[in-house]
Amino acid sequence: MKKHTFLVVAALLAAEAANFGAGIPEAHADRRQNSLANDVAVRHRRLLVRGRFELAPLFESTINADFRHIIGGGAKLEYHLGDMLSFGVVGVFGTALNTGLVKKIEPTLEDAADPATREPSRDEFMTRLNSMPIHGAGYVSITPWYGKLAAFSQAYLAFDFYFQAGVAYAQLKSDCPASVCNDPSPGMSSGPDGMTPPDNNPNNDDPLNSGSRLGLYIGGGIHVFMNDFIALDLTIRDYAFTDNPSGADFNANLAVTKDDARFMHHLFFGMGVSIMFPTTVKRTP
Amino acid sequence: MRAFHRSVVVLAALAISAGTVVAQPKKAPAPPAGGDAEPEIEIDPAADAPPAGGDEIDMGAEPGPGDLDADMAAADAANANAVKAGPAVRTPLSWKDILVVVRKPFLKARRTELLPMVGTSVNDNMVRHYSVGGQLSYYLTDVLAIGVEGQYYRPSFREPFDLVARQARRLPTINTLKWSAALNFNYVPVYGKFAVLDKRLITWEVAFTAGIGAGQSEVEERDKKFPGFTNLLIMPNVGASMRFFLAKWLTVQVGIRDYVFLDKFEPTDRSPTMNATADEAKSNADTALINNVMFQIGVSFWLPTSFEYTTFR
Numbered sequence: 001m002k003k004h005t006f007l008v009v010a011a012l013l014a015a016e017a018a019n020f021g022a023g024i025p026e027a028h029a030d031r032r033q034n035s036l037a038n039d040v041a042v043r044h045r046r047l048l049v050r051g052r053f054e055l056a057p058l059f060e061s062t063i064n065a066d067f068r069h070i071i072g073g074g075a076k077l078e079y080h081l082g083d084m085l086s087f088g089v090v091g092v093f094g095t096a097l098n099t100g101l102v103k104k105i106e107p108t109l110e111d112a113a114d115p116a117t118r119e120p121s122r123d124e125f126m127t128r129l130n131s132m133p134i135h136g137a138g139y140v141s142i143t144p145w146y147g148k149l150a151a152f153s154q155a156y157l158a159f160d161f162y163f164q165a166g167v168a169y170a171q172l173k174s175d176c177p178a179s180v181c182n183d184p185s186p187g188m189s190s191g192p193d194g195m196t197p198p199d200n201n202p203n204n205d206d207p208l209n210s211g212s213r214l215g216l217y218i219g220g221g222i223h224v225f226m227n228d229f230i231a232l233d234l235t236i237r238d239y240a241f242t243d244n245p246s247g248a249d250f251n252a253n254l255a256v257t258k259d260d261a262r263f264m265h266h267l268f269f270g271m272g273v274s275i276m277f278p279t280t281v282k283r284t285p
Numbered sequence: 286m287r288a289f290h291r292s293v294v295v296l297a298a299l300a301i302s303a304g305t306v307v308a309q310p311k312k313a314p315a316p317p318a319g320g321d322a323e324p325e326i327e328i329d330p331a332a333d334a335p336p337a338g339g340d341e342i343d344m345g346a347e348p349g350p351g352d353l354d355a356d357m358a359a360a361d362a363a364n365a366n367a368v369k370a371g372p373a374v375r376t377p378l379s380w381k382d383i384l385v386v387v388r389k390p391f392l393k394a395r396r397t398e399l400l401p402m403v404g405t406s407v408n409d410n411m412v413r414h415y416s417v418g419g420q421l422s423y424y425l426t427d428v429l430a431i432g433v434e435g436q437y438y439r440p441s442f443r444e445p446f447d448l449v450a451r452q453a454r455r456l457p458t459i460n461t462l463k464w465s466a467a468l469n470f471n472y473v474p475v476y477g478k479f480a481v482l483d484k485r486l487i488t489w490e491v492a493f494t495a496g497i498g499a500g501q502s503e504v505e506e507r508d509k510k511f512p513g514f515t516n517l518l519i520m521p522n523v524g525a526s527m528r529f530f531l532a533k534w535l536t537v538q539v540g541i542r543d544y545v546f547l548d549k550f551e552p553t554d555r556s557p558t559m560n561a562t563a564d565e566a567k568s569n570a571d572t573a574l575i576n577n578v579m580f581q582i583g584v585s586f587w588l589p590t591s592f593e594y595t596t597f598r
Contacts, residue, residue: 041480041481041486042480063408064407064408065410083483099410105453105455120453125453146480147478147479147480147487147489148478148479149489150475151474249452250452
């Protein structure tokens with residue numbers, strides 16, 4: 001009798017113990033892991049860009065240009081579809097400044113061209129350099145990172161990083177007068193019946209580095225928000241298109257032709273002040 | 286037999302009830318009955334409302350006897366009330382007055398940072414310098430560090446170097462860097478955190494660096510008939526960098542550094558009768574102030590590999 005009682009009790013306890021062990025994960029799941037595990041990274045976040053237009057007057061300057069720095073002013077207009085996706089356009093009017101390299105070369109050149117050498121005269125060298133009066137881009141922008149920072153433990157500012165890609169446009173300009181660029185048929189025979197051979201002098205050829213260019217655009221930058229609707233906007237932009245900045249013979253065929261242009265990167269640093277519209281922000285739950 | 290059935294039923298009921306109680310979610314604890322129970326503060330939304338009875342703050346149940354800490358706290362509170370003098374200032378207190386400040390996830394004070402790094406020059410359109418080196422820094426505080434760095438440079442000539450010779454018929458005068466070393470001071474004024482794709486938080490900071498050091502440059506001879514020379518340079522530097530914290534012992538750093546120095550360049554007039562030797566050329570060298578701006582990236586390893594907080598959470 002006692003033996004049977006013990007066996008029945010032991011079986012009941014074993015069964016209950018098995019149920020007890022199996023029930024732990026469900027019964028105590030809420031004690032080991034709270035709702036933060038599946039929550040967003042930031043709650044009560046100010047939606048500083050979502051659903052807002054961004055208008056940014058800006059200043060741009062080339063970085064490490066070879067022959068002419070381009071500096072100028074313009075604006076960026078962008079609409080943010082969400083926290084991470086936006087599209088926009090940027091346009092800049094610029095002026096050109098000679099780089100240190102040009103300032104070193106120019107004084108060493110002769111005033112007049114010497115037909116006995118292939119050395120350009122001062123005018124031949126300077127007037128063939130091109131400038132970029134207008135440039136811009138249309139782009140799609142991704143903002144994968146946002147956050148806040150403390151500066152000197154005093155100023156607490158929101159910021160975000162963004163990356164852009166799109167289509168670049170540039171208007172190039174060079175001013176080689178007819179008195180300098182006077183070769184009517186660079187690299188080719190000319191004259192009646194083509195009897196005049198090429199002059200093999202690229203310094204008097206048309207530089208072929210003016211006009212409109214389409215290319216690729218990529219950029220990356222940071223917004224640092226001063227308040228709910230004004231942000232400092234710092235950007236590195238690369239406008240890549242075919243160009244021949246010196247307007248000279250690049251491929252050493254003794255003539256300036258379209259083949260001398262190559263796909264080049266034009267790096268710019270931009271700084272602007274972004275104004276967000278509407279000026280009020282919403283918060284996430 | 287009857288006794289047997291009764292025993293089985295009673296034991297089974299006890300076992301089932303015990304298991305069921307244990308498996309259920311924890312309910313709110315009952316008020317402490319014994320002397321060993323700790324006093325607890327209930328975070329109750331109703332506690333935010335000011336007490337109806339007056340200025341007293343209800344801090345929960347009375348501690349049971351035998352709790353030394355609770356007794357001392359109660360005695361201190363009583364003494365404070367006994368010696369209180371002057372006009373009473375009513376200070377509304379509630380849980381909303383408690384600000385939650387997240388501790389800095391990474392402490393640097395009294396730790397050593399070993400930073401192997403690579404770099405490239407960004408502001409010279411004739412020659413690009415690639416560098417490999419390292420920096421060893423000791424953090425005196427969480428924001429201030431002192432360190433030493435060393436770099437070895439390899440040059441790479443860029444497109445304008447050839448174009449100037451081919452198109453303008455001019456040979457560029459350039460120097461290349463060989464090595465540099467510096468003693469640096471780092472200050473960290475900015476720190477923050479950002480969310481990546483709204484999923485993960487990463488902490489980062491911005492550091493400013495200033496230092497003084499030395500380096501060596503070498504003349505690239507325009508005409509290999511004439512020997513070049515080297516220059517020992519005094520190289521102060523300033524810069525800024527961003528550091529991203531990945532683990533307690535691992536960070537990633539990217540930054541910009543401007544190394545400033547007076548360099549001596551090969552004179553333009555070298556001939557068998559003028560500046561023919563290296564010493565002559567160096568004594569008649571043209572001097573120019575150079576800003577060599579480098580972009581640097583590296584991975585930092587921290588020693589000790591962990592740290593302990595010394596303040597309360």
